[in-house]
Amino acid sequence: MLVFETFETVSYPGEPAEVVLAWTVVDGDVVAGTNNGRLINRDSDGAWTDAGQVPAGIRLLVVY
Numbered sequence: 404m405l406v407f408e409t410f411e412t413v414s415y416p417g418e419p420a421e422v423v424l425a426w427t428v429v430d431g432d433v434v435a436g437t438n439n440g441r442l443i444n445r446d447s448d449g450a451w452t453d454a455g456q457v458p459a460g461i462r463l464l465v466v467y
Contacts, residue, residue, distance in 0.1 A: 415451035417441050427464040436461025 415423070421437040428434070434444045434454065442455040 413451065416443055416453050424460060424462050425464045427466055429466055434464060436464050 417437055417439060421439045421441055423435045424438050426433060426435040432444055434442065436442055438460040440457040440459050440461055442461065443451045444454040446452050
């Protein structure tokens with residue numbers, strides 16, 4: 404299990420115009436959604452990368 408003790412500012416696709424509104428963990432990988440509908444995730448080096456796009460803002464991510 405991953406445990407994060409602090410938050411830090413990092414670069415991500417779409418910044419600064421887009422902000423992360425939702426995030427979750429899928430099979431141990433962090434996935435986030437932005438106000439402009441961009442889905443981003445972390446690559447093996449820990450950098451945020453584009454993972455997809457939808458035509459509306461992402462306000463909720465649910466894993467079934």
